[in-house]
Amino acid sequence: MTPVVDVRNVSFAYGDSLALDDVSLTVEQGDFLGLVGPNGSGKTTLLHVMLGLLSPDSGSVELFGQPVSEFEAGERIGYVSQKATDRGGTMPVTVRECVRMGRFAHVGHSRLTDDDRRIADEALETVGIGDIADQQMNQLSGGQRQRAYIARALASEADLLALDEPTVGVDAESRDEFYRLLESLNQSGITIILIEHDIGVVTDRANRIACINTELYHHGDTESFVESDALSEAYGKTGEVVHHHH
Numbered sequence: 146m147t148p149v150v151d152v153r154n155v156s157f158a159y160g161d162s163l164a165l166d167d168v169s170l171t172v173e174q175g176d177f178l179g180l181v182g183p184n185g186s187g188k189t190t191l192l193h194v195m196l197g198l199l200s201p202d203s204g205s206v207e208l209f210g211q212p213v214s215e216f217e218a219g220e221r222i223g224y225v226s227q228k229a230t231d232r233g234g235t236m237p238v239t240v241r242e243c244v245r246m247g248r249f250a251h252v253g254h255s256r257l258t259d260d261d262r263r264i265a266d267e268a269l270e271t272v273g274i275g276d277i278a279d280q281q282m283n284q285l286s287g288g289q290r291q292r293a294y295i296a297r298a299l300a301s302e303a304d305l306l307a308l309d310e311p312t313v314g315v316d317a318e319s320r321d322e323f324y325r326l327l328e329s330l331n332q333s334g335i336t337i338i339l340i341e342h343d344i345g346v347v348t349d350r351a352n353r354i355a356c357i358n359t360e361l362y363h364h365g366d367t368e369s370f371v372e373s374d375a376l377s378e379a380y381g382k383t384g385e386v387v388h389h390h391h
C-alpha cells in the first residue's frame with residue numbers, strides 16, 4: 146500500500162543551524178504516529194516538511210504517493226498547529242462557519258448543498274461541540290478551538306490529521322477527553338501524526354513512534370520504542386530531562 150507520508154533522506158537547516166539531518170520515515174494508512182523528542186529537536190520542522198509547509202534542503206517527501214509540492218493545501222489533510230489554542234489570529238466567524246469552510250475545501254466551491262451542511266453539522270457533533278456552533282471562534286477556550294479545527298478537518302474529509310502539541314494549555318480532564326476523541330477518529334480510519342511532549346500520553350495511544358533530535362533515533366512500533374534506549378539517547382544529546390507526567 147502507498148504510504149500516507151514518505152520522507153526520504155530529508156535534511157533541513159535554518160541558516161547554518163541544522164534542524165533535520167538525513168531523516169527517513171514512512172507513515173502508513175491508519176497509523177497513529179507519535180512524534181517525540183526534546184524541545185528544539187526538530188519535531189515541528191519535520192511536521193512542516195511532511196505537510197509541504199517547508200521545502201527540505203535535500204531529500205524528498207511524498208504525500209499519498211505524490212510529491213508534496215504537487216499537493217493542494219488543505220486537500221485530504223487537517224493540520225492543527227501549535228497556535229490553534231491562541232485567540233490571536235482567529236477569524237471572526239462562528240464555529241459552524243469555520244467547520245463549513247472545511248466543507249468548501251472539500252467540494253472546491255462555495256455553494257454548499259444540504260448534504261454538505263449536514264456533513265459539517267455531523268462533524269461538529271463528532272467532536273462534541275454541536276452546542277457551541279453559533280459562538281464566535283475567538284470566544285472559545287483553547288481546547289474548544291482545537292476541536293473546531295478538527296471538526297473542520299473532518300468536514301473536509303481529511304484522511305490525515307496532524308497535530309502539534311494540541312493540548313498545551315488544556316486542563317487534564319479535557320486533555321483525556323481530547324485524546325479519546327483522537328483514538329476514536331484513528332479507529333474510524335483517519336491517520337494521525339501527533340507531536341506531544343508528554344511521553345506517557347504518546348506511548349499509551351500511538352502504535353508507531355518517531356523519536357528525533359535532529360537525527361532520527363527511533364522509527365517503528367511503540368513497544369520496541371519503549372524497550373529501546375532511543376528516548377534517553379535523544380534526550381541525552383541535549384541534556385534535557387524526559388517529561389513523564391503520567
Ligand code: ADP
Pocket residue numbers: 159162164182183184185186187188189190191
Ligand atoms: P521542536 O518542535 O522539536 O521543539 P523545532 O522544529 O521547532 O523543534 O525547532 C528545531 C530547531 O530549529 C530549534 O533549534 C529551533 O530553535 C530552530 N528553529 C525553529 N524554527 C526556526 C526559525 N523559523 N528560524 C530559525 N531557527 C528555527
